[in-house]
Amino acid sequence: MSDHKYNQDSQSAPLHGALTSVSLQRLQQVFYFLLIVLNYNLVSHATDWPTYQHDNRRSAVTSDKLILPLQQIWMRQSESLPRPAWARPAKWDAYAEVKGLQAMRNYDHAFYTIAVDDSIWFGSSIDDAVHCIDANTGQERWAFFTDGAVRITPTWHAGKVYFGSDDGFVYCVDATTGTLIWKYQPAENDRLIPNNGKLISSWPCRTGVLIQEGKAYFGASLLPWQPSWLCAINAESGKVEGSGTFKLSVSKMTMEASMLASATDLYVLQGRSFPAMFQLADGKFKGVSGEGRQGGGVYGYLTEDADFVSGLGSLRGALVLHKNAEHPQMVILEGANRILISDPFAYLHSGKEISAFDHPQYLALNRRNAALHAQLSALKTDLVKKLKAKVKTKTEIEDLQNKIQDTQKNIQQVVPLIKKCLRWRVPFAEVHSFVLASDILLAGGDNTVVAIDTTNGETLWHANINGKALGLTVANGRLFVSTDTGAIYCFATN
Structure with missing residues (x-):
């Protein structure tokens, strides 16, 4: 962590003319009034970021207002790089003649953060712990150690922090003190196996914990040829008790990366396999989302209308948009790897640029185009x-x-209409993360993070960082950036 010194100049500039004690008093009153107004404005826009990508839809959209320009307040640098569960992709595919391959299971290549009030939390694949950090200073408040890597971002809910570990347990601890409240292991006859130089459970929890309607949802899974566990337990007691709780054995699954949830459905990502869909109420399997080669990856996104977007993790990159869990219609956006939707606009990174589109019309026309091509x-x-x-x-x-x-x-008539949906387009080589904070689009790239004006695509602010900005968190007027080098940066208004 970097050290910061705050210097205050005690010498004031000379005043022109004399100020009486009354005018000084009035000036002081005005000054305090302005401070109160400023503080109110900042607090009124302050919001938390309690789970991965802000909410259970993984929308990455917050009403929090960042006051630009931002300054680096502190930085924590791990002595070791994150230790991903799976090997990084090959440098290139000789058969397809494609370089720069995308990892299909790149969910733990950085220490992704959540933030509530003046604290942030993150899990570590290095020391097998969850850490609580003072958001103002970067100083550690507490650490809770498990017997396996904590690969997925924790979730904060009602003063508690929930997370899963490679040791096969799901944990609930007090958010303020780190004191254990309960832990739960779905596999009753567990056995340890070697992985990344450590011993882990045969059923590690690599989905994180999703909290909704008083229940904690998670999966325990590793290999598709052995059963996996899909669980919904009571978030208060840590037990399978009460309406809507279950522990189900499912086959041919490799549950990993943060799950998503709509009001009725649970979406489970699977890396090399298609995303799977289950009913929230009882865990009933609803099918997989994809066909042929159009599936896989660990990127998932749910719109407010329950349109499901998944990342292929394919050779050249692509996103698949599914109308909803019951609708098989798909739109494939070739070459795209990130999308962020906040009506009435959608922000897309495809190729080497970021584009802003009219969202409802853009998706409707793309679906029309896909249907015509199928026809x-x-x-x-x-x-x-x-x-x-x-x-x-x-x-x-x-x-x-x-x-x-x-x-x-x-088809020839639809294509120009799609182009007319374009609002603006700006060059941007690589985007690893998107966040929409009020009217500012934040994009994390290689060694940089950029703030973009959503009205015209103009760059409002940027900062240099070390590594790929894989994770962005915006909460309470602060921006936290997690990189693949094991660093966490804090930026805020100075």
Whole structure:
């Protein structure tokens, strides 16, 4: 952690003219009044960040107001790099001739933070602990150690902090003191196996803990050829008791990375496999989200309308937008790796740029475009079958050809309409994290974090950091940045 000295100049500038004691008193009253007003304005916009990506939808949207420019207040640098659960991707794919491969399970490459009031918390894959830090100074308040790496961001709820560990347990501790309240292990006949030079449970908790409606949701999973556990336990007692709680054995799952939840559904990411969907009420399996190669990754995002966005973790990167858990229709955004939606706009990083679009129209047109392409593909398939058929008529062939031409014309009409949805576009090589704080879009890149004006894409502020800005947290007027070097930065108004 860096040291900071606050210097105060005791010499005042000379005053022009004489000030009477009355005018000095009035000046002092005005000064105190302005301080009160300023403090009220800052506090009125202050909000917490109690879970990964702010909420259970992982929206990364907060009403917190950052007063620019920001200054670096403190920085904590770990002596060791984070120790991911899985090896980093290969440098390149020789068969596909693609370099810069994306990791499909990159959920623990930094110490992601949560923030409530004047404290922040993060889990560590180095010392197997959760740490509580003073948000003002960066000084540690307490640390709670487990018997395995804490890979997923903790969750704060009602004065308690919840988290899972590679030791197979889920923990609940007092947020202020770090005192253990309860711990729970779903696997009854656990066994230890080696991983990253440590012994871990055969059923580690690598989903974190999601708190909703008084219940703590989590998974315990590692290998798809052995059963996994999906749990919803009482958040107060740490037991499977009360309405809506369950402990279910599920097969062919690799639950990992922070889960997401709508009002009715639970979304479980699986790295190399498709995201899985379950009912919140009873854990009933609803299916997987994806088809063919269009699935996988550990990036998940839920819109306010319960549109589910998942990251492919594919060779060139792409995002898949699903209407909802019951609707199979998909929109594939090739080359995209991050999206942030806050009506009426959507912010997208694709290729080497950040774009802002009219959200409802943009998604509706993309769905229309996807449906037309699917229709075109089906028509072409039918045409090939008809041409190969022994029995065919000229009318049938012409009818299919006309339908193909009409569909192609409709596609040509939709594409320019999609382009018209564009609000602005700015170059940005790599985006590892997005946060929308009031009217400011924050983007974390390579060795930098940037504040962008949402109205026109103008850069309002930027700061240099060491490493990739994988995690951004905005709370109570502060910006916390977590990097792949094991650093945590705090920026705030000086």
